[in-house]
Amino acid sequence: MDEVVRIGGRRVKVRRNGCGPAVVLLNGVLMRLSTWEPLVEHLDGFECIRVTMPGLMDSGGAQPLVTMRGFSSMTLDLLDRLGIERADVLGLSFGGMVAQQLAFDAPERVRRLVLVSTSCGLGAVPSNPMSWWNALLEDAWESSPLLGPLWLTRQWGVTLRREFGASWERGLWIDGVGQQFAAASMWSSLPWLPALAQPTLVIAGTADALVPAENAGILASRIPDARLHRVRGGGHLCLLDRVAEVGPVIADFLRASERTALDQAVELR
Template sequence: MASAEVSMEKIGGRTLRVARWRLDMPSDHLPVLFFNGIGANIEAVAPLAEALSDRGFIMFDMPGIGKSPDPVVPYNTATMAWTAAKVLDRFGLEEVDVMGISWGGGLAQHFAIQHPRRTRRLVLVATSAGMLMIPGNPAALTKMANPRRYVDADYMAQHFETLYGGALGDASGKGGHMARLSPPSPRGYMYQLIAMLGWTSAPALPFMKKDTLILMGDEDQIVPLLNGKFLNMLIPNSELVVMEGGGHLFLLSHKDQSVAAIRSFLDPEESPSGRVERKRAA
């Protein structure tokens, strides 16, 4: 996070903690607007922002998450997509590439549907179409819904493999990720859960013409691979790349492969093939 500019911003009646990387750096690439997973703070995705070092990157803590103050009233995908657009306005960003992981992948879809003129390309990571998702391992989902994983390090360590798969290997990988997490407030976590109740992108996706990269792990216990295949079927201009052996955190366990796939998709003119191939990534 040392390379990020972080500030508290009053946006659309909410105070949000916003982090920006390299927005003032000359670049041939559009910045990335990133939506995080449920309960996850900015620091959790900082390694990805730093890896995409040739472009700007912007994200914010959801209300009640990280260091953003608690929400006063509940919100939904439409109001938070509108808020995200206001964040872009604050920093003079007209068009971005949009990316989201897990819960944030749903919000990324909604943003692209609600703000098509501000979205060039879309990257969906370990996510689903919302209410119509194919459910994951019940043991993992039960623990995922418990915010104790952010508060109790022993609980997180004990259930890490059930939650995220074993691909991060030994404790050093797990420890690095856990050290970046900070607990959400109970209200913030609850309102994130409520925001997606009854929501699905499925009816709108066949009409969304944005080029879309879908990244999934074939050992994801929380959002099974079938969800990615469903998204790939619904979105006309989509491509599916599967990380073999990847759990829910394959952005960390398969960082090099993930970053390569994202770069190839966002900058096809720089890729030897001109596009991301529809294949399984090792």
């Protein structure tokens, strides 16, 4: 079920599916809620709550500048509005940064973390700056019936053309893109990663040009209860391109952690 929730005057698009423990899915910069569909199919037994941060795609509309802590606060307010006390949080790319901040700001609200194709922000291994610029240009060029299909098919493949290219038709809010890049450029989780107590799964494609795979190693080595899964040959969108591999890894992690929590509860009785 889709719904629009206003948080602090900002419009946030949310989609809820399934029953069971809540899993919050935080979008990357150019993602739509529908992008998660292949993964959701692997998360049977969970309530999947897809969230688009304000200013982009399904949530639309330019917004005043928000810091990473502001995005975390808005996500907490959203959980309150939806009546969710605790949730697993999965963040892809920029959404992974918000997920880290959320787990630090409100550890009692976050059961487990899944961080995909993301980094610690400042202090991370940088990508080639042209990779980000090319991603935006290629998305814009998808609006051209002549250049878009040729360029995107050659350079980025079917998945990027389908997910990012289609999002241009829905309205790419340039202010929102800039806002999220600005928030990421002024933020770092590096000093407090060791304070994150949640069981954490870190996933990275070894061929990610936007967020180099070395950043996954930084996260996994500094978060105390973290494990790392590398997708051989996977790119920034390995969660989509390789969902047949990545989906079961995420589902097994969440279910195994759930069983461990239940076993511990029984032992305490």
